[in-house]
Amino acid sequence: MAICAEKLIILDRDGVINEDSDDYIKSLEEWRPYPQAIDAIARLAQAGWNIAVATNQSGIARGxxxxxxxxxxxxxxxxxxxxxxxxxxxxxYCPHGPDEGCDCRKPAAGLLEQIRQALDMPTLEGAWLVGDTLRDLQAGLKMGCRPVLVRTGKGCRIEAQRMPEGTQVYDDLAGFVDHLLGV
Structure with a gap:
């Protein structure tokens, strides 16, 4: 069965699903998920939503x-x-550094195009994009996604900036999911 864009939620990883670090998440031991985010993803899936993850991982290029x-x-x-x-x-995921000029590193839309192709979708128009940085939201807007900023990760710092029109803001992924599911 084909996935409908209106039932797709694309999540950034660091700062949305797990704690972020300015020193990068370099090992499994450093990866610390937000428990409420894991539960929120499960609730979405159980309610019939499809979830994808789009994540910049320049720590690979940096060694x-x-x-x-x-x-x-x-x-x-x-x-x-x-x-x-x-x-x-x-x-x-994008393994490239910020100066490599790839088309996948957000705010470019290449990761979202990869998701669209992998899920065999004609468009991402109407899907939700949940991130904690402006570049997450910018990538989503290029593909017609509805932008959501969470205050976890870098979100609180980003919220003070000018957000793209129509951006919804929530304390965390669980808050967005509560709103979406009418909890």
């Missing part, structure tokens, strides 16, 4: 960790989400 380490972190994340009753349809 702080490798793709095998990232794979272990993502496997642990998926295991926790699945144990809570949730599911993630696809994870797209």
């Amino acid at each position: 702080y960790y490798d793709e095998a380490t990232l794979a272990r972190i993502h496997a642990a994340m998926l295991e926790r989400i699945e144990a809570a009753g949730g599911r993630v349809a696809h994870i797209a």
Whole structure:
């Protein structure tokens, strides 16, 4: 069955699903999920929503960790989400540094295009994009996504900036999910 964009939520990882760090999340031991985010993802999946993750991971280009380490972190994340009753349809990540000129690093829309293709969707128009940085929201807007800023991670600092028109702001992913599900 095809995924409908209006039933897709694209999440940034660091600062939305797990604690962020200015020193990067370089190991599984440093990856600390927000418990309410894991539960929120599970509630979304149980309510019929599809979830994807789009995450910049420039720590790979910087030599702080490798793709095998990232794979272990993502496997642990998926295991926790699945144990809570949730599911993630696809994870797209950018391993490039900010000066490499790739088309996938947010605010470019390449990661979202990867998600669109992986989920065999004609468009992402109307999907939700939840992030904690302006570049997350900018990438989503390029693909017609509805922007949501969470105050976790870098979100509180970003909220003081001029947000794209129509951006909804919530304390955390759980707050957004409560609103979306009418809790």
